Amino acid sequence: MISPAFAAILASGRAQFNARGVEARRSFPSLDMQAFGAFLQDGVDPVVQAVANAAPERAGSFTLAAYDMALELVGHGLAGPAAKNPFLGAVWRELAPHFAPLLATSPVDALGMLSNAAIHLAGVAGARTQQWQDEMAAIAPQVGTLSQMRAVGQVLAWRAGVAHFRMGAIAAADTLPSALALAAYCESQLDWPSLREQLLNQPWRGNADGIEFGAFTALGGEFATPPQVRATDDGFVVSAGERFYLLLADAHGAVLHGATEDEYVQASTGVPSSVRLHGSTVHLEGRALALDLPAGEIALAANAHTLAITSPYTHAIRLLPLP
Template structure:
């Protein structure tokens, strides 16, 4: 059963909604109307009910916007029971209703932002979409403008593992009220300019241990052969067999992008004097880190912030903060 508010709107505009569905079937011949009906029940109804409670005079226009967008998402196989990734369904069902006041004034913008973010996050290997949804829902009462939603969503996407969003997220955070920016970074009560400066200067702020990335592709990992790495300002260019990648990593996560053999050839093999191998350990300044690798064939690369460690005995790359 759908909510009384949604049922009443659908009944009063039956001809209009049926016409929209018929047009969508012409645009998307594979559109499954049963799947669309299920998404209306599970994804659209909760947000319509939330808007009807918060701003009943806007429920009709929000329903039209959500109905049209739902047709397109289901038509592309992005939403509904047979969706390629179910995360978007949950965002409409559980997250969008948290923004009922904002939906009432800007439904297309809000649903577009949330849907695009959900689709992108679900497609980034290693990202943590559930964390993004949970943290954005917690901040929803503090977000009253579409621009703030966009900025907070970007910050939380970075914090949920989309490492290449780092600089964009920091720039977006600067557009927010300081209290909201600090809340997005989980540091309420701090001094925003100071937090911003620290985050900008140190990509590993809050994570002194670093992280390990990668495993054998035969077990669902990224690399078919043990990787070799060279440094760039953005991260590390990785060579694995005949394939090349750009690895971007920081305190929040690690993301692999495509790269070329030319980019690998041009990347740096220099290592700072403060970083050196000593048998099966790496010395980074005053820190000594014992490595679970055979001595003798360990390789290191470093950029301004990170040391990457590889070995022909593993498909993983060990990433350690340089500072």
């Protein structure tokens, strides 16, 4: 059952809403109106209730915008019970209500921004979507404008594992009030200029142990064969089977993009003199790390801030921060 507030709005504009549904079926012939009805109850209703509570005079105009957007999302198969990824529905149902004041004043832009973010994050392998949603909800009371919502969303997406957002997230935080930028990074000990300097110069800030990335494709992983790695200034070019990838990683996670064989050939196989491999133990300026790998065929590659470790005995790449 939908809420009384939503039911009243639908009843008062029945002809208008019905006409929108008819027009949507022309644009999306496969639109499942039963699935759309389910999304109205599960995804749209919670947001309408939140806006009606925050700004009752805007509830009607918001509902029109949300109704149109819901038709399009369900028509594209992105929302509703049959959606391939349920995260968009969760964002409407659980996160969007926290931004009710912004949704009331800018329904299309604000709801569209949250929806696009949900679709993008759901498509990034390894992104921690629940973390992003929880942290966005927690910071929502401090977000007063659409530009702040966009910037905070980008910062929190990086912190949730979208590694290629790193430089953009730092730049986005520059546009925020200092207190909001620090809140987005969960930092209370530094001022923003000092934190910004550390973030720019220390991609592994807060993570001394590094991460492990990759698995065999037959087990749902990324690589058909044990990967080989070469370094670039910002990441690593990976060769696995007959495919090539660009791997970007930092303290918060790693992402994989497509690359070419030429990029792999041109990338570096060197490591700094401070890195030494003795048997199956890696030495990093006084720190020794024993690897659970057979000695003799371990390969190392490094850029200025990260060491990558591979072996023909594993489909995983071990990524360690360099001092």
